[in-house]
Amino acid sequence: MKTTYKTIHTAALQCNCPECYSNSGLELSFKQEWKDTFWSKKATDVVREELVCKHCDFPIYPVSWTEDIERLYEYHNKLAKKETYKRLKAQTYIIVAAALVILFSLLYIFVAN
Template sequence: MKSKTNTLHTARLKNNCPTCFGTDGLEITFTQNEKETPLFKKPDATIEHTLFCHTCKNSIYPVNWTEDIERVFDYNKKIAETNKQYLKVKPLFYILVVVAIVLVAAVVYVLIPKI
């Protein structure tokens, strides 16, 4: 099973960094993992986030966030959650379903005596 990470939303913030107090370096990124098997693709229900300051080159963890950063985070999280959950079926799944239906029909045809 392969796993792939998709970036849902990235935004540059104008808030002060809690570490270096710079106003132009904060960037928040929302990502979502997607599981891929030979039969289907399905994204995880959880959306992960990272807040990184390009000025001081540090990750800012939620413990250090100010109220302003939390407000902007909530706004951007609503934007990132616009992607819905889905289940994308691959062609191999359809082939297996058709083969199963044909096998069941053949078994029923052979086992039921003709009247």
């Protein structure tokens, strides 16, 4: 099973970085987990958030967030559109159709005799 994360929302924050105190480098992004199996591909409920300062290239963890950053996080968390998606792949339909054909042909053989 292959797991990937797709970015669903990104925002540049105009707050001071808790590490380097730059006012123009914070970027908040939300990433949703997608599971890809042999049978289907679906978006899960798991959403990761990442806050990175582009000025000092340092990830900012929630422990060091200020009240301004938390307020903006809550706002952008509401804006992030979490997808609900599940799709069966073509090989799933082919295998199910082949199984049904075999089942009906065996039923026809046994009923005809």
